[in-house]
Amino acid sequence: MDIDDGGSEMTDLPRKVRSVRIPRRAIISFLSAAATLILVLLLWQVIITTSTISTYQAKTPIDVWRYLFVDGAAKPVSAADRRADLVPIIAVTVFHAAVGLIFGVTAATVGAIVLSLSSTARAMFLPIALVLQTVPLIAMAPVIFAVFGSGVLTAAIVAAIVTFFPLMMNIRAGLSSASPETIELVHAYGGGRRRLLWHVQLPAALPSLFAGLKIAAPATVSAATLYEFLFSFEGLGANLLTSKSYSNYPLLWTLVAVTVALALAAYALAALVERLVLSHRYPPTRTHPSRRGGAS
Amino acid sequence: MTDPGVSLTNVTRRFGSRDREVTAVSDVTLQTRKGSFLSLLGPSGCGKSTLLRMMAGLDAPTTGRITVEGLSPHNLRLGQKYGIAFQDHALLPWRTVRRNVEFPFTLAGRPVERDWVDELLSMVGLEQFEHARPWQLSGGMRQRVAIARALALRPSVLFLDEPFGALDDMTRQHLNFELQRLWSEQHATTVMVTHGIREAVLLSDHIAVMSARPGRIVDIIDVDLPRPRRLADMSSPEFHHYVDRASELLFAGTTERHAS
Numbered sequence: 001m002d003i004d005d006g007g008s009e010m011t012d013l014p015r016k017v018r019s020v021r022i023p024r025r026a027i028i029s030f031l032s033a034a035a036t037l038i039l040v041l042l043l044w045q046v047i048i049t050t051s052t053i054s055t056y057q058a059k060t061p062i063d064v065w066r067y068l069f070v071d072g073a074a075k076p077v078s079a080a081d082r083r084a085d086l087v088p089i090i091a092v093t094v095f096h097a098a099v100g101l102i103f104g105v106t107a108a109t110v111g112a113i114v115l116s117l118s119s120t121a122r123a124m125f126l127p128i129a130l131v132l133q134t135v136p137l138i139a140m141a142p143v144i145f146a147v148f149g150s151g152v153l154t155a156a157i158v159a160a161i162v163t164f165f166p167l168m169m170n171i172r173a174g175l176s177s178a179s180p181e182t183i184e185l186v187h188a189y190g191g192g193r194r195r196l197l198w199h200v201q202l203p204a205a206l207p208s209l210f211a212g213l214k215i216a217a218p219a220t221v222s223a224a225t226l227y228e229f230l231f232s233f234e235g236l237g238a239n240l241l242t243s244k245s246y247s248n249y250p251l252l253w254t255l256v257a258v259t260v261a262l263a264l265a266a267y268a269l270a271a272l273v274e275r276l277v278l279s280h281r282y283p284p285t286r287t288h289p290s291r292r293g294g295a296s
Numbered sequence: 297m298t299d300p301g302v303s304l305t306n307v308t309r310r311f312g313s314r315d316r317e318v319t320a321v322s323d324v325t326l327q328t329r330k331g332s333f334l335s336l337l338g339p340s341g342c343g344k345s346t347l348l349r350m351m352a353g354l355d356a357p358t359t360g361r362i363t364v365e366g367l368s369p370h371n372l373r374l375g376q377k378y379g380i381a382f383q384d385h386a387l388l389p390w391r392t393v394r395r396n397v398e399f400p401f402t403l404a405g406r407p408v409e410r411d412w413v414d415e416l417l418s419m420v421g422l423e424q425f426e427h428a429r430p431w432q433l434s435g436g437m438r439q440r441v442a443i444a445r446a447l448a449l450r451p452s453v454l455f456l457d458e459p460f461g462a463l464d465d466m467t468r469q470h471l472n473f474e475l476q477r478l479w480s481e482q483h484a485t486t487v488m489v490t491h492g493i494r495e496a497v498l499l500s501d502h503i504a505v506m507s508a509r510p511g512r513i514v515d516i517i518d519v520d521l522p523r524p525r526r527l528a529d530m531s532s533p534e535f536h537h538y539v540d541r542a543s544e545l546l547f548a549g550t551t552e553r554h555a556s
Contacts, residue, residue, distance in 0.1 A: 002402075003390055181386035187354055189403035189449075190374045199402060203390050281390045283431040 002199040003206070003281060059253035067250040074250045090258060092235035096224035097266065099152055100159020104216060107160055108167035112205070113197065115168070116175045133165045137223075141230055150231045159223035163216035170212030174205025207282055210274035217266035225259055236262070299330035300366055301485040302351055307360035309346055320346045321357070322510035328502055330365060330452075333479060333486045335496040335503045337542060343511020344489045345457055351487060352380060352455050364453055365485060376404045378453035379446030379484075383461040385438040387430040393417070393441050394426040400448040416444040419478060436467040443475065447482060454479070456488040460495075469527075472498055476524060493546070497538045498525055505545040514545045 041061045048058045059067075066073040068083060076082060111129075114121050132140075141158060148154040178200045186196045228237025236259050243252040309321040321343040328334050336344040349355040351362055353369030364372050372378055379400070387396045397416055401408045417423045420440040430438050439460055446454060459475075460468040472495055479486055479499070490496050496503045503517040519538055521529065529535055 002388075179384060179386060181382045181384040182388065184354055184382070185380065185386050185399075186403060188352060188373060188378070188380045188455075189400050190376050191403040195403055199399075200388065203388070206390075281429065283389055283429075 002203050003277070057249050059249055061257075063250055064254050064257050067254045074248075086254070086258065089234070089236055089239050089255075090262065093221070093224050093228065093237070093259075093262065096152060096155040096227060096235060097159060097220040097262075099156045100224055101163065101217060101220040101266075103156040104160040104163035104167060104220065105213065108164050108212070109171055109209075111164070111168045112171035112175055115172050116201065117193065117197075129165055129168070132161075137161060137226070141226070145231050154231060155224055155227040158227040159220040162219050162223040167209075167212040167216050170208045171205050174208030175201045177208070178204045207278060207285070210270065210278060213270045214267055214274065217270040218263035221259065221263040221266050300363065301328035301330045301332050302334065302365075302487060303327045303361075303363045304347075304351075305361045307347070307350065307357045307362060309343070309350060309355070310358045319510035321350075322512040324360070324511075324513050326502075326504055326513060326516060328485070330485050331483045332501040333488070333499055335500040336487065336489045336506060337491065337493065337496045337503050338506030338511070338546070339491060339508050341511075342506040342508035344506055346511065347506075348455055348457055348487055348489050352378060372453065376400070376406075376449055377451060378455055379449060379451040380455040381439075381442045381446040381457070381459040383458040385430070385442040387438055387441055387445075389429060389431050392427050392429060393422055393433070396430065396441055397444045397448055399445060404449060406449070412450070413448065416447055419447075419481075420444045420474070435463055436471060439463060439471060440474075443471075443478065447478065450482070452484055454482070454484040454486040456486065458489050458491070461490070468492075468495070473527070475499065480523065493539055493542045494530065496542065497521075497535060498530060503538075503542055505542055507546075514548065517541055517545070 045060045045062065048055070048060045051058075067079075069079050071077060071079050073079070074082065076085075111125075115125065137158065140161065144154055144157050144161075148157060175197075178196075182200055183196060186200055191199075224235065225237035225240070228235035228239075229241055230237075232238050236255055240252060240255050240259075243249075243255060304324050304326050307321060307324045308319065311318045311320055324347060326334075336347055338344050346355060350357050351364055351369055353371075353373035356369075362369055365377070367375070367377065388399065391399065394413060394417065397413050398408045414423070417426055420443060422437060422440055422444070425433065425437065430441065433441070439462075443459065446456070456475075460471050463471065476499055488496075488499065497519055500519050503519060505514045505517065506512065507514050517538060521534060521538070
């Protein structure tokens, strides 16, 4: 695609921007994220210890910590063994989510391009997509299972259904965000639909693609978990179910915490890639008003 | 007349369906010679931009005939024979200044002439900003990038649609003198859309004064002032004569419309 990689040979002007603006913003967002995390953990701990819920079923962050890191707190005795048992479970879910995300992003990108190219496709496909969007996934899931069986393909389809529509609408909005003058410019130099798409529309859609990706990435984790919960015997979703039926509550709560952490990590990864790709190439969107306007 | 520049014969452009039709351009006929600077001067809504877009092959006349340097606008466009700049700079924010100037090469599928792009960047005084992004520049700098981009393919024809229309007066005047210099170096057949009377007189060989609704040409003024025209020339009696003449025609065009 037509993205410029002039980042390393910037003039004085953008270098100044780089050394002042980005780190401060990064530090602030890191600190606020850490504060939020501590607050959530504190609330979790306080609610469970002060309530009358059975401590046998309801576990606190400290219990999860003990399950993960303290020898003898649960079986197997060694905490390292318990952690080692979790690794393949997490790996399966990560695999399901990753395949699902790739599936969803690809389908959404292709869908958005087709929609932007053809008004017939828009008229035919958009209502169907909208209707499908309103059908609860839990109602569709058995149908998908009946058709595709258990396997990574079904996991990918479930994840793709969750992410496809919002991602496609985001990308589509991005594709049509190019100014009329820019489109005119491409025509003025004899450029056709293909050049317009490649050199103008796709690069213009990148910020909205990433905005959609930051929502889609954590959503695929929950979609993968849902698939495993319903149709599979592996991964976080399936193990949530079995740990519950074996009344292994420390494991159950640990798995819940791991699932949440995985969804947050998926978001953070999407945000990181967004920053790596967009910053310095695209106009900053969240800068302080007084810093706007550039150098003139 | 020697080699033809732009040639318009009974050009009319109507928009809309039959029952709600709007005539944007009505029966425009004019000729210029190759290498001359023509301004389309008129109030907003007089169809001057529509006229320019038709010459550039971005729109087609309902009736009438247009050729530019002997070519149809369609062939002129597909042959990448012209450069164009709009009021909206239409720069791609993710491309650096240099890569924006190179964009016409990409669109035309031609190899980038790096030395020429270097030269263009220094001609518009932006060689130090080649790696900056458009959103880091001032409005005037962005329009300079747009002008450099318009010249990228060494076009023999230049279309300018109010290129400095969004800028403040100081910057605008400054860029007008730069434009005069660039134009005289490139010898391009130029058509500029403007609503600035002094700007039109400063730059043009011919000024087509237009009136609105329907857009038509009131008269064509041939500006016979020596070049290069300098800032001091703008206070000369000859300069004022042309400004007054254009003002009269513009005013006549508007009063005529109100009377009818």
